[in-house]
Amino acid sequence: MTASRPRLLLLLGLAALLCSSPLAAQQPTAVIAARAGLVAWSDPLEALGTLHADESVTLSATVTDTIRELNFRDGDSVEANQLLVRLADDEAQADLRAAQALRDERRNAVNRLAQLQNRNLAPRADVEDARARLRQAEAEIQALEARLADYRIRAPFDGVVGFRNVSVGALVSPGTELVTLDKLDIMKLDFTLPELALGELSPGLPLTATSAAYPDATFDGEVATIGARVDPVSRSVTVRAELDNPDHRLRPGMLMRVVVKRAPREALVIPESALIPQGERQFVLVLDETDQYRVERRQLMIGARREGEVEVLDGLEADELVVAHGTERVRDGQPTRLLGVLDDDTSVPELLRRGRDAAEDNG
Template sequence: MTPTRPPPLALDRCLATLTGPLCLVLALTIGLVLGPHSPVAAQERPAVIGARASVEAWSDPLEALGTLRADESVTLSATVTELVAELNFQDGERVEAGQLLIRLDDAEERAQLRAAQALRDERRGTVNRLSQLQSRNMAPRADVEDSQAQLRQVEAEVQALEARLSNYRIRAPFAGRVGFRNISLGSLVTPGTELVTLDKLDEMKLDFSVPESFLSILAPGLPLTARSAAFPDERFEGEVASIGSRVDPVSRSVTVRAKLDNPELRLRPGMLMEVVLRRNPRQAVVVPESVLVPSGDKQYVLLIDEADDNRLVRRQVRVGERRTGQAEILEGLTGGELVVSHGLQRSHEGDRVRVLGIAADDTSVRDILEANRHEEDA
């Protein structure tokens, strides 16, 4: 005969009027009659928060400090003595390769070039006329050869003037961002005068030193993460580009150069970066450190057996590398298994627990507790 369940309201009133051992006996009796899924039975279960073991990309960290450099950097300067006639950039402006930045006064050189070009045209006409006459045996061959030599001479002069004229036009050798403009129109510049800096910032070089004992694991392509105090919440991904050919005999370290993408141009040359090299990259089973239960020199977790009505199973695990808030599990767990993350003090092997929620990157313990509090209030 199936027992009749008392209405929830009547049960609450009954429990409210009883105290001490009689209330406990009645609650346990109702739990046995109604089964493990009854409200009373559920209240007897320890409340825990779980976490799932996940399979993630993992590596052994090697930390260092590095300094940023522009991928390409140059200080443009004058090679002639002349006045500044034209400025075609503003402070911090992005410029393209070949763009004219500064033009010095080149009126005299352009006049000389025009004169040389006119002489070249005259010599070219002379060569053509003498060649026609010589073809009809009306001019000696020596005159033709002399005129051709004079033409080649003036053509060389034109090329020299054109090359000299390029010294009066300062162009960007590559695309990048210019620095401060410290000259004005009409300024007199001389050879060696620094006119403007130009940096290619869409990719950065990061130089740092690593102890020589790690030379065996260094190789181009090794991934790394870099952080700056200017952007504490940002991580910049990169990889090792090259390794120095010498070890410093004083510090016993080798210089390593990495490349970082900088599409938003937030990084600047000279910035100090905290570098973390990711050695031995691999896929690993990862859990929060809060799930680990130490016992002597061994580590255990409380596994929540979801197929057995959330019964707890104590399982030994072998822990590998650790990083902030996380631990690598070498043996004892597989990806997707559910373990107790919070509530370990009230939980024991063999208990059946009530899982309040599963903590994850997008669900914190506070979120889970607040959600359950709202449910109880409702």
């Protein structure tokens, strides 16, 4: 025990001597840097919303009769004015033919009376009465044609039909639901936000939405309408956004997680790992690229934060290098050895591996 104590003191002294030797001082500390850059930035507002089709309708019968034709299948994409369902209209067609025959008869009567009146062989009053009866017959034909249109159910807009729950030969009556039709190219997304956010909301604000059904997909959209009323109970306002849906992946009724990009702007951004907090103040270590990547400790004024990043309001210029990893091992004024600069194509483990490989090659 007594003999080992002098040996321990000798080893500690040797280590201190090596650390203070010129050789050790010449070995700069390895760091990983990041470059301050201008990027699109916003203050997010998060909410949950429900999807609705841009246009949605349930087509139903307006007359009582049997189904003669069904011209669609489940999930078909149809065009506006396409015939979907035709009901049996034999009786209505017969009524129309009878009305047309009556019109022709009264038209001939008008022509005959007009010729006689021109020769002063028929009073003008008879001609006027005949013309009135002709107009009555023509009005009856228009009414029958409008009634015949009720026997043909057409798509009011382009869209996708739902399940077919009726069959040819089935008797339907007014109000019987025949098929649903949804326009899915654009989806409406309704969600609520606190009334405190009203001053920062406006139509056209960009947003992103995600769904558990597509965990790797992000759907872009923008605020279309802001509700005219605030709920007095929840103190929230309803907001409606529009999302493009060209591949029809989104469906009405889906739950979406919404992030509204409030106050969009271009901001100077650095990694959050570069910050050195000291009380209420924030510092970074800036690298001088012209002088052996020498460290300069600098105070910053920061703004908003998001995952892994922070907005810089003052104290730093675009394209300056800051120490992102290794801040605890370097001091103000010291030169450093740069292992690499973080970007979208590199990571910390990769830069550390490169530095280790380079050290082994040099050793």
